[in-house]
Amino acid sequence: GEDVEQSLFLSVREGDSSVINCTYTDSSSTYLYWYKQEPGAGLQLLTYIFSNMDMKQDQRLTVLLNKKDKHLSLRIADTQTGDSAIYFCAESVYNTDKLIFGTGTRLQVFP
Amino acid sequence: DTAVSQTPKYLVTQMGNDKSIKCEQNLGHDTMYWYKQDSKKFLKIMFSYNNKELIINETVPNRFSPKSPDKAHLNLHINSLELGDSAVYFCASSQETSYNEQFFGPGTRLTVL
Numbered sequence: 411g412e413d414v415e416q417s418l419f420l421s422v423r424e425g426d427s428s429v430i431n432c433t434y435t436d437s438s439s440t441y442l443y444w445y446k447q448e449p450g451a452g453l454q455l456l457t458y459i460f461s462n463m464d465m466k467q468d469q470r471l472t473v474l475l476n477k478k479d480k481h482l483s484l485r486i487a488d489t490q491t492g493d494s495a496i497y498f499c500a501e502s503v504y505n506t507d508k509l510i511f512g513t514g515t516r517l518q519v520f521p
Numbered sequence: 522d523t524a525v526s527q528t529p530k531y532l533v534t535q536m537g538n539d540k541s542i543k544c545e546q547n548l549g550h551d552t553m554y555w556y557k558q559d560s561k562k563f564l565k566i567m568f569s570y571n572n573k574e575l576i577i578n579e580t581v582p583n584r585f586s587p588k589s590p591d592k593a594h595l596n597l598h599i600n601s602l603e604l605g606d607s608a609v610y611f612c613a614s615s616q617e618t619s620y621n622e623q624f625f626g627p628g629t630r631l632t633v634l
Contacts, residue, residue, distance in 0.1 A: 441620050452525070452611050452625030453564070460620070496562055507552055507621055508577055511564040 414501055414512035421518045428489045430515045432482040432499035439501040442475060443509070444484045447496040456484070456497075486517075494519045524548050525626035527612050533632045534602055541598045542629045544612030552576070553595035554623065555587060556611040564611070570595050602633045 414434045422428045434442065440461050445453040459466045459473045459482075466473045472485040482499050499512040525546045534540050546553060554577075555567040569577035570589045584600045599606060612626040 443620075447562075450627075452613070452627050453623075454625065455622045458620050458622070498564065502621065506577070507554075507569055507571070507615060507617075508566060509621075509623065514562045514564070516562075 414499060414510050416497075416499060416512040416515045418513070419516050419518070421520065422489050424489060424491055424519055424521050426489055428484075428486040428493070428517055428519075430484045430486075430497050430499075430517065432484075432512050434480050434482060434499070434501045434510075434512075436501050436503065436510070437477070437480065438504040440504060441502045442473075442482050443500040443502075444471075444473065444482075445498045445500060445511075447498065447514070449495075453498060489517075489519050491519045491521065493517060525612055525614055525624050527610075527626040527629050529629060530627065531630050531632075533634065535634055536602055536604060538602050539598070539600045540602060540631070541596055542610055542612075542631070543594070543596045544626055545594050546612075546614040546624070546626075547593065548614055548616070548624060549593075550614035550616045550624070551592060552615045552617070553589065553592075554613040554615075555595065555597050556613060556625075558609040558611060558628070560608070568595075568597075599631075602631075604633050607631055607633045 443458040444456045470487045496514045500509045552571045554569045558564045568587045573589045609628045613623040615623045
């Protein structure tokens with residue numbers, strides 16, 4: 411089946427780290443992604459990771475991939491109020507352009 | 522210089538009507554998509570086109586018909602609108618790269634009364 415699960419909400423204080431978790435089901439996914447959706451806008455790619463990697467760092471963002479457990483996480487260091495948004499993980503379907511998106515995690519950052 | 526644009530941004534209509542949503546991308550991408558996002562923010566792909574050819578056609582009622590007059594445009598026509606069609610519809614595009622980044626439009630909020 412094609413199910414990508416995330417927790418619905420996360421609330422953090424400004425300056426703390428945020429960790430958003432995702433579990434996926436398709437072990438043949440070549441790439442896994444994190445997209446960000448700000449209010450009233452479309453999704454924007456934040457970062458992605460190739461399936462043969464277990465970690466990727468990009469400035470304040472760290473992606474961890476555990477292929478055995480089919481678990482993906484996104485850590486945002488020094489979270490800012492501008493990071494408040496909905497974060498979607500997504501898996502690629504092997505040999506297609508199709509993406510399966512997770513249920514989305516609403517991150518709220520308070521001062 | 523908007524990359525992926527959609528019109529209209531908001532669409533309010535009565536049940537049973539027929540409506541269209543337009544999408545244009547100026548990125549030179551070959552592939553375009555339509556997604557539906559429901560009230561719980563769940564996002565699901567409906568269709569994709571590559572160079573005017575239908576590639577992905579998910580289980581979508583045939584009241585929904587995509588049309589791609591050229592590779593920069595992918596329009597979505599919906600016949601006999603139902604209450605359950607109320608959602609935000611996103612267009613996206615991508616170029617064939619190793620990681621296939623998709624660029625999303627701002628969305629069209631459709632409300633069926």
